[in-house]
Amino acid sequence: MRKNSTGNRVMVMALSGMMMAGGIAACNLPVQAASYNYGRALSESIMFYEFQKSGKLPSTQRNNWRGDSGLKDGADHNVDLTGGWYDAGDMVKFNLPMSYSAAMLAWSYIDGKSYYRKSGQDKYILDEIKWVNDYLMKCHTGDNEFYYQVGSGSLDHASWTAAEVMQMDRPSYKITMDNPGSAVTAEAAASLASCALAYKDTDSAYAAKCLAHAKSLVTFSEKMKSDAGYQKQAGGYYTSSSFYDDISWANMWIYLATGDKSYLKAAENYSSGWGTENQSSDISYKWTQCWDDVHYGAELLMAENDSSAAGKKYKTAIENNLDYWTTGKDGAKVKYTPKGLAWLDQWGSLRYAAAEAFLASEYADWNSADQDLAKTCEKFAKSQADYILGSSGRSYLIGYDSTSPTQPHHRTAHGGWENNCAGAPEKSRHLLVGAMVGGPGSNDDYSDVRTDYVSNEVADDYNAGCVALMGKMYQDYGGTIDSNLNADETVGEELYLEDGINAQDKTNASSFIEVKAVVYNHTAWPARVTDKLSYRYFVDISDALKAGYKASDFKVTSNYTQD
Ligand code: CA
Numbered sequence: 001m002r003k004n005s006t007g008n009r010v011m012v013m014a015l016s017g018m019m020m021a022g023g024i025a026a027c028n029l030p031v032q033a034a035s036y037n038y039g040r041a042l043s044e045s046i047m048f049y050e051f052q053k054s055g056k057l058p059s060t061q062r063n064n065w066r067g068d069s070g071l072k073d074g075a076d077h078n079v080d081l082t083g084g085w086y087d088a089g090d091m092v093k094f095n096l097p098m099s100y101s102a103a104m105l106a107w108s109y110i111d112g113k114s115y116y117r118k119s120g121q122d123k124y125i126l127d128e129i130k131w132v133n134d135y136l137m138k139c140h141t142g143d144n145e146f147y148y149q150v151g152s153g154s155l156d157h158a159s160w161t162a163a164e165v166m167q168m169d170r171p172s173y174k175i176t177m178d179n180p181g182s183a184v185t186a187e188a189a190a191s192l193a194s195c196a197l198a199y200k201d202t203d204s205a206y207a208a209k210c211l212a213h214a215k216s217l218v219t220f221s222e223k224m225k226s227d228a229g230y231q232k233q234a235g236g237y238y239t240s241s242s243f244y245d246d247i248s249w250a251n252m253w254i255y256l257a258t259g260d261k262s263y264l265k266a267a268e269n270y271s272s273g274w275g276t277e278n279q280s281s282d283i284s285y286k287w288t289q290c291w292d293d294v295h296y297g298a299e300l301l302m303a304e305n306d307s308s309a310a311g312k313k314y315k316t317a318i319e320n321n322l323d324y325w326t327t328g329k330d331g332a333k334v335k336y337t338p339k340g341l342a343w344l345d346q347w348g349s350l351r352y353a354a355a356e357a358f359l360a361s362e363y364a365d366w367n368s369a370d371q372d373l374a375k376t377c378e379k380f381a382k383s384q385a386d387y388i389l390g391s392s393g394r395s396y397l398i399g400y401d402s403t404s405p406t407q408p409h410h411r412t413a414h415g416g417w418e419n420n421c422a423g424a425p426e427k428s429r430h431l432l433v434g435a436m437v438g439g440p441g442s443n444d445d446y447s448d449v450r451t452d453y454v455s456n457e458v459a460d461d462y463n464a465g466c467v468a469l470m471g472k473m474y475q476d477y478g479g480t481i482d483s484n485l486n487a488d489e490t491v492g493e494e495l496y497l498e499d500g501i502n503a504q505d506k507t508n509a510s511s512f513i514e515v516k517a518v519v520y521n522h523t524a525w526p527a528r529v530t531d532k533l534s535y536r537y538f539v540d541i542s543d544a545l546k547a548g549y550k551a552s553d554f555k556v557t558s559n560y561t562q563d
Pocket of ligand 1: 183240241242243244245246291292293294
């Protein structure tokens with residue numbers, strides 16, 4: 001009957017109409033576990049990335065509500081940029097946080113192969129790592145050319161529809177020598193090199209391909225030494241503060257993948273560009289590993305892998321950072337909430353705690369760690385993991401238990417049709433299993449409200465630290481894994497009509513009945529742009545036949561169709 005995208009409704013006034021009813025979507029929440037189940041948290045937090053996938057989705061996906069989307073990405077430049085992950089609750093593909101997240105997942109896997117295999121989660125995390133790196137290789141269209149973003153922040157954020165039915169233009173943007181972006185190219189190099197290391201044993205050809213791209217990208221990044229071009233589109237969303245950290249991080253991963261010491265040397269050389277604390281020569285220690293500053297991860301890897309005198313500098317640097325987050329450094333310490341979350345910042349407070357807790361756990365597992373600090377780190381890591389899972393009285397991991405959030409700031413999970421975050425339906429139609437939300441304010445204050453994007457957005461980079469942390473917790477404390485974990489849902493009400501009699505006159509031979517019918521597209525399993533919708537309207541004309549009329553005496557007309 002008409003083309004219709006989700007979010008719109010169609011009104012047809014004609015001699016027709018029919019009502020259809022559907023069920024209501026239901027999501028089953030597990031009963032709260034007696035103690036924290038790190039196995040569940042690990043497997044669910046990996047699953048989150050399945051909901052973030054852009055492009056043609058694999059048949060192996062474990063849910064029935066995500067569909068293909070972004071299939072024309074890159075078409076504006078005649079390149080195939082399909083794939084990758086959407087960034088958060090929106091649908092821009094920002095390659096800086098995406099690459100950061102994939103590198104963190106790879107680090108988690110490389111460091112924890114034994115527990116990934118034991119838990120059966122190796123195939124899922126490896127699939128996600130590959131998904132991103134396949135996309136990053138598509139973005140790397142020449143030695144000195146790299147697409148760093150698909151979708152415009154302003155165009156994308158003006159919309160509130162599911163990924164599968166988005167209608168806005170999705171321009172793609174590239175880095176060249178004339179439009180430089182060293183952080184994003186180096187971050188992609190780090191992702192590709194860590195991916196190469198993750199795949200080295202199982203698919204050496206793929207690993208070699210990733211590594212070749214990584215080397216080319218880091219060379220490109222070092223030639224540019226500028227983020228001026230990148231900031232034009234990504235600035236304001238993921239503004240880059242510095243690229244020195246990214247270049248060190250990338251070189252470090254290439255060193256680990258190749259053993260070629262020139263990369264270790266380069267990683268250390270670029271550390272001269274890392275920030276220092278005010279009025280001090282100490283390498284900055286008052287933040288943590290995140291998409292904008294990966295020097296924390298780099299210095300830990302450098303400490304672990306450089307046993308020379310030069311490596312000591314990085315051991316001191318990471319220990320300063322771990323002190324700051326735990327017992328304090330020179331009288332200064334990160335803020336803690338009353339219920340025990342190490343609280344660095346309002347925006348996505350949990351992601352910082354999760355990332356730092358992973359670093360702490362990683363440090364504690366290092367055989368050259370300071371033993372007292374290692375013990376402190378173990379306690380700290382567990383306390384932060386437990387905070388995420390429920391020690392404050394509620395969980396912040398969606399799907400984990402009955403206290404978990406259900407209303408994240410995520411368009412596709414909302415499944416709305418009004419192009420409005422605050423619009424219908426009030427409750428999200430899908431359960432975004434495994435997403436860790438932004439988190440509480442500094443007084444453990446939090447409300448599970450979709451419009452509160454500061455505390456209730458979810459993002460690729462938020463979950464990266466969470467996965468890595470939960471992997472460590474599973475290694476240390478165990479947990480159970482549901483090998484049949486899936487996010488399949490009962491399909492709710494999708495396509496239906498409302499109708500009613502608009503006007504009628506039955507008094508004479510030219511009598512009529514006019515029916516108004518509205519066709520709704522509320523599809524969400526997955527959301528679909530629909531066309532050729534039809535419905536039937538049945539009229540009992542037996543009285544007319546008895547009175548001597550024939551079927552041909554009836555006329556069917558449409559006097560108004562919205563489309
Ligand atoms: Ca950076």
